[in-house]
Amino acid sequence: MRTRLRRVRHTALAIVQSALGAALAWGIATGPLIGHDRPFFAPIAALIALGGGLGQRLPRVLELVGGVALGVLIGDLLIVWIGTGVVQIAVIVALAMTVAVLVGGGAVIVTQAGASAVLVVTLIPPTDGEAINLDRFVDTLVGGGVALAMSILVLPLNPVSAARRQIDPLLVTLAQLLEESARVLAERDRAAASQNLVQARATQGDVDAMHAALEGANEVAKIAPVRWRKKGHLRDYLDAAVPLDHMSRNVRVLCRHVIGLLRRGEPVPQVLPQSLRALGGALRLLRLDLERGDEPGESRTSAVAAARMATEALEHTGGFSGQVVVAQVRSLAVDVLHATGLGRDEAQELLPAVPEGPVSYGNE
Template identity: 45%
Template sequence: MTPSAAPRLTGRARAGLLAGARRVRGGIALAVQAGVGAGIAWFIAHDVIGRPQPFFAPIAAVITLASSVGQRARRTAELVLGVAIGIGIGDALILLIGTGPWQIGLVVLLAILVATAVGGGTPLVVQSASSAVLVATLTSSTGLPWTRFFDALVGGGVGLVVMTVLLPLNPLTVVKRAADPALRAFADGLHHVATALRARDRDEVDAALVELRAAETSFAAFSAAVTAARENVAFAPARWRTRGALAQYVDGAMQATHALRNARVLVRRVSTGLGDEEKMPDVLATAITLLGDSVDLMRQEWAKAAEPLAARQRALSAVSEAAKAYDDGVGFSGGVVVAQIRSAATDLLRATGVDFAEAPRLVRRAAGWRDRARTTRRPGRRPPAPGHA
């Protein structure tokens, strides 16, 4: 091992440990919920109701609580329906054809087909198959079919009570934790593009595009967290006080996603323009940097529950800077880049709470198209199209 390799390995190990610690810290609340829910579900089904082996109750409670990406009520319904399908098919077939490897395979096959036929999602399909397997392998010790279905109802109900009344997660914390990496990746990708454009390095532009495509996954998690938070606030009275602080994330998540998609179009056109050796003025790189700054400022201001005034101003500055590109002269790709900067800025303004109709007006004013059209028009030549906001 070279002397320089040891510090790198140490740094990676430390970073891995810190990342693991952050993941553990983020999962503690859900782990506590699941542990408490499973224990309560078993206690009610076994000690209160008197079921001898109510293993479906804690399973149902854990699955309900593990559905932390929103739509828990729907997932609980799918869970119970899946249990019903699996138990019904398993009991019927095992009664007719007995037990064994091929019987288990047939039971699972039919359970999945039925769950799919009724339009079930992944939770319903998985639970149908797993319930069928449990029935097929443990049928001699589980009692009557309706008792297993009742266990699932108990567990699902306990899970819902735990997540809404006893130990509701803080939806604001969940959303912040999901939004931060998404917005960081977005801002970093734009800054990467700007640096590559200044250097006229097409390979780095393409690398930045890969980063922004990967950010789509983080944004999907962000949107899912917003859905979960909205549901959590609606059903958990203890979290009603967080509604105001959540509004920025809830209202802005979709528009931020639109801005990301417009930015990806922007980056593809930058790559094309460099590949065609088209003139790309430095003001475009400056404008893209300002756009990245706007995303990062929005992240910071959202985290502080502050009015994102700085983010709005930086987005409008990006539009103003991009408009200067027409003074320096741009080709087709450069014109598309300007238009996409305007589109992304409009989305960011809407994400920060600007009225849907007001945002494009602010963008047009920042671009100064009316004055620019009068001062730059030449005889026999139409001004370049600014694109849509």
Template identity: 45%
Template sequence: MHLDLRGRLRRLAFMAPSIVQCAVASALAWTVAKDVFGHARPFFAPIAVVVCIGVAVGQRLRRLVELVAGVSLGVGVGDLLIARIGSGSWQIALVVALAMGTAVFLDSGTLIVLQAGSSAVLVATLLPPSGTGGLDRMIDALIGGVLGIAAMALLPASPAAIVHRHAAAVLETLAAALGGAAEAVEKGDPEPAMAALRRARDAQSTMDAFGEALETGKEITTVSPLRRRRRQRFLRYETALTPLDHALRNIRVLCRRAVVAMQQQEVPPSRLPRALRDLAAAALLFRDELAAGRRPDGTAAAVLRAAALLAEAPAGRSGLSTDAVIAQVRSIVVDLLEATGADGETAAAALPPPAGPPSGRPPGPPIGGTDGGAGGGAAG
């Protein structure tokens, strides 16, 4: 319960800037629409702010366009029909069907369809059309959307901080999973690897949030003159995004095979736990170098030192599942090198040649993934 409370508080702290943006911009949108434009009940203005900014991340500019288009379409269809056919059950059904059908025909966006339908319902029930009411509501939506974008651009919510918090969560999960696998291999106990596997599986939503945060960060730097100088910083996160996704998938395969290896009492190479721990330390170093805005040269060097230990982990001596673990470690080495900016060929070439099986014993088939980064993509 204590850990759950801490997690909730961290989530609240993370969302606080967006909540402040919504609160301030909603009040401002209502004031502008009511006092400047003279609209009596401009409720679409603060609604547009909340939808545009939200407490989530990603596609905010598109949401603004879809919102205004959906409100305009729903109000337009509602005003046009209800003024002629009146209000009632079948009229509501007809107006909603026509508004949503037209929205689907014009655009595939979910928000425009839902907003068209809900706006048509409001016009058909609570707000019967009168005079320029439809046009006023369209203007209210536009006011709220514009002020929402302005709040996103000017109020203090650092896009780099948002992106880094998500990236740091991914790297910390990766490091923890590598550490759990190292403990399992070192002690011959499958339980740490099972716990690491559960943690890595739960981290996919964190990885998805990282990608969305990166998209939002780029949007903010596009619309905010105060943030444009930070665009270059996002390039390192963009470079790391896909390789880190591959690394998370590969660590799931690694942990699963480590569980089987320990259950079958295979004896892994003595250097394997150290290689796993060195990779975990490299992931945390990468987190720190990204936060400081430095080139991740230290991370690349740490990954290469961990990779050098694999030269002393020959295949075919420890068992099928241990060989799979070693193959996935090689894949994660490539993933982390690519995350620091190396191209695929350079990263693969940095690996030591796979150690062969004992003399007189033929090599087994490839296990796990390839050295190309996403070989373990079918992770559990």
């Protein structure tokens, strides 16, 4: 129930946007300026654009509006000439989707064009002798305009909240993977290590969702005047995105070599699991620092401590996989430092030096 209530809270803005947008579109279309009796397509267009566009980039919202408007326009133009029926539905839908493809529309605009043409043909077909009526096309433009106004001017999403909803769970997941890696190393639990790798590989979907959400959030922060003051806080999340992507990849490499270390029976210095726990703690501190907009001093300190402990373990690992695990801890520490806003040279200066040797240290 808590999870479901949390989903409701996260989608509350979408619900309010959609409800108000549909009502406002209907009110404008039936008002004295336009005066349509049954402007069905005005609230429908607003609902489609708002429901499908929340958190998406502006081009997707425009595609949704354009797809509906194109389908309605083509349906209105053709239905008067060829009438209605089974064959006519097929022809009108095919033409609407073909035109959508010709104008360069993506899958969204093509699908919406076809669906809207179906509604035009089947919902309120014209009576005999009726001339071409573009009222429904006008209603669609009204609904689309209302949707854009709601998304940009009236109730735009909070870009920082949108970014946080994607980045916070990813940081927690990566921290848990590192902490579980520390446990399986300390207890030499090969079965749990394999399961940990499966969970680490599953983070790629979260990374892709993070990038998509940040693109939409950044666009809102640029074009929505009421959200301009969020740009500074959002920048912290944007700066952390690429290092987070690197972290997820490095965690997968680390989990894979933890399995190799245990399979080969290589020694596990006590300080190595400790370095992984410190690194997990750095990620949890980073999440709090990003949320509060604070200077990430503690997360930096914890990341450097993790790198220092891993470096101490290097001369006691005694095998290739152990050396790679150490290398990945150091690379992850660099990723954390990058996510806190430090440049590559600044991050390198904070890390302890390593003994000369053939080991390659990933993103370092």
